[in-house]
Amino acid sequence: MNASNPASLYADHVNVQRSRADEALARGGFDHLVAPSGTLHYQLFDDRDYPYVVNPQFKAWLPLTRNPGSWLVYTPGQKPKVIYLQPFDYWHVVPEAPSGDWVEHFDITVIRKAEEALQHLPKDAARCAILGEPQSTVGAFAPNNPPAVVNYLEYHRAYKTPYEIAMMRAATRIGVRAHRTAERLFRAGSSEFGIHLGYCQSAGQDANDLPYSNIIALNEHSAVLHYTDRDRVPPKQAHSFLIDAGASFHGYACDITRSYAHDSGSEFQAMIEATDAAQLKMCDQVRAGTDYKQIHLDAHLALAGILKDFGLINVTPEIAVETGVSSAFFPHGIGHGIGLQVHDVAGFAESDHGGTIPKPDGHPYLRLTRVLEPGMAVTIEPGIYFIDMLLDELKDKGFGPSVNWDRVAQFKPYGGIRIEDDVVCTEGAPANLTREGFAEAS
Template sequence: MTRAVAEQALASALSRRRAAASEAWDLDHEIVLVGAGDRVAIPGRYDRTYPFRAHSEYLYLTDRERPNGVLAFDPSEGWTEFLSPVTREELLWEALDGVREGVPEDARSVLELEAWLDARQGRRCGCLGAPIEGVECDPLLTQDLRDVLTALRRVKDEVELERMTRAEQATRAGFLAFPALIDAGRTEREIQIELEAEFFRHGADFLAFDTIIAAGDHSAIFHFAPTSRRLARGELLLVDAGSEVRGYASDVTRTYPVSGAFTAEQAALYEIVREALRAATATCRPGAEWRDVHLAAALAIGEGLVDLGLLRGEPASLFERGAMTLFFPHGVGHMVGLGVRDAGGVVPDRAPPGNGFPRLAS
C-alpha cells in the first residue's frame, strides 16, 4: 500500500468513526470535548517527561499523538480539532517527521478553544479522553457518551485490523526466535533485551506493555519485571510480551521449560492450561457472554486438577465455592486493540457474573 493510499484509507476511517459516534450519540444541544492529554513530567528530572501517549478515545477519533489537543463536537456544526501549535524549538529539538510549524490547515490552535467554549456557555458538556483544565463537565452525560463510544470502538475497521496484524506479526517473529534464547545461566534481563529487539526488527514501533520475563519462583508473580536472576535447569520460564504498531497492540503469554523438556508433572499441568485455552477459544463466538468464556476455561482447569488429585469434587460445584480461584485467581483475558486494554468495562445495567467468578477484566 502506497503512502497516499494509506493516508486516504485513514482519512476515510476517521470520517466514518466520527459519523458513527455523532449518529449514535444523537445529541441536540449538548457539546462534547475529547482531550489528548498532556506530557507527564518525570519527578525530579527537570525537563524530562515520560513518552507521550494520547488518550485512546482521542487517538481513535483523530489518529494524532500530540499533547494538549482537543477534539470538539457541536451537533449543529460538526467536529473541530484544536491543536497545540508546533514551534520552531520543537522542530529543532525533536525533528517531528512530516510536521510543519504552526497547526495543520484542517485544525485550529488550541488557544482558540476558550472562545469556542465561551460562544456555547450554558450548554451541557460531556468530556471524553483526558481531562481538560478549566472545563466543567456533566458527569452523567460524559458516562453516557463514553458507553456509546466504547461499544462502537469494540468493532474494528480495516485500518485498525491492518495495524493489529502488523503488531501481531512483529510479536510472532519475536516468539519464534524465543526458544533459541533460553539457556541455563542466561539472565531474565538478557532474554528480555533480545526478545524486544526482535519485535523492533520486525516492524514494532513501541512495546504494548512492559515485558514480563520470569523464571522459577518469579513466574508465580503475574507482572514480574525481569532481573539479573539466572535461569536454571528444571525451572519454568514465563514470558508475557507484545509489540505495538501505531497504537495498536499484540499480547502473547507462553511458558517454556528451561531444560528444553517438561518434567512429567510440569507437562500434566501445561496440558490442563492448553485444554482451558481450547475450551475458552471455542466459546468465543458472536453473542457469547464473557463470563461464559471464563467459565469454560475454569471448568477445564477444574476437571484437570481433579484428575491430578489436587482437587476433589465436581468442577461446577468447586467453581461456585471459589476453589478454582486458588489456581486461577484472575479473569480469563481481556480485549486487545488500541492499547493492550481496549474498549473494556462492564456493559451498562449488566448483573454481576455470580459466585465463583473473580474480577473479570475485559
C-alpha cells in the same frame, strides 16, 4: 470496502467514528466533540516528565501517539479538524509535519504554542463534549467527560472496524516476532532482564512504546501474575518461562502470553500442552451470542479437569469449581476486551446508555461480562499457578484434603502456566489473531 487497502479501511473507519460521534453528541445535547491528545506531566518535586500516553478518545480517530498538546474537533456535518501542535523547540524532537493516509480526512491547523489552540477551538466551550484528562485544559476548555457521550462511545468501541482489526493484526506480527526471540533467549540461558531487552529490540519498541510492561518470568516467578522485576542474573537451573508481552501499532495493542518448559519431556511440558489444548477450545467459544461470563466459568471446569488429570486435586472438577478450589489455581479472569487499550473499556456496560452487568459471584477479577457480538475483540488467557498465599488459604478454609500437596510441591518450582490469544468475534468462526500471527511467522 477493500480489505487489502489500508487507506480505504481508514476512510471507512473515520466515517464510523463520525456516525458514532453524531449519536453521542445528540444524546448529550452538545454541538461539538473535542478530544485533546493529552499533555506531558512533571514528576512531583522534579522537572522530569512522566512517559506520555495519548488520550484514547483522540487516537480512536487518528494514528497519532506522540503528539501532546494537539486537539481533535468534530462538529456534525463538518469535516473533522485537527489542531496539530508542532512547537518551536530545540530541547526535544518536534513532531514532523502532518502526513499519511489520515491527513486528507481532516482540516489541519498547525500551532506553535499550546495556548494557540484556543484560537481554533469552538467559540463556546459550554456547547462542547470535551473528552480527556483534567490536565488537558486550555482557557475555558476543560474536559467535562459527559457520561451520556462517554457511555455511548465507549460501549460501541467494543465493535472494531475492519481498519482496527488490521491495526491489531499488524501489532500481532510485531509481538509474535519478539516472542520468538524471547523463546530463543530463554533456551540459550538468558536472564529475565536479558530476555526483556531482546524482546524490545526484536519488536523495535521500548518500554514507553509497548502497550503494557513486559512480564518476563523464569521458574517460580511465573506464579506472580504481574511479575515485572526481571532478575539481571539467570537462575542456576531454568525450569520454566512465562512471557506475557505485547506490541503496539498506530495506537492499537496486541496481548500475547506463552509458557515454556526447559525440559520438553517433563510433566510440566505435558501440562502446558493440556492447557494449550483447552485454551484453543475456549477460543472457539468466542462466537456471536455467547455470554463471555460463561466462557470464564467453563474455563474453571476445564482447568480443574487438568488439575485432576495431573493428580493435583483429590476431588472432581465439578466439586473443585463449586468449592472455590479451582480459583486458588486460576485466580484471575479469562480475559478482557482489547483494542486501543490493552484492557479496553466498557467491559461491564449493560447498554450504550450505561448500567453494569455484574460479575459472577465468587469471580471478582473478571474484566468482561458482555454477550459477544461480531466485531468484538477479546483475550482468552487461562492459567494454572502454584501461589503459596492462595494455596495456604485453602488450608485455612478447610479445603486442604481437596489438594494433593505432594504433587503441588513437585510443580511449585515451575511457578505457573498462562496462554493468551487475541480473538475476534465474527459472523461465523472466530478469528484468532495470535495463532494466525504465529502460523504466518512459521
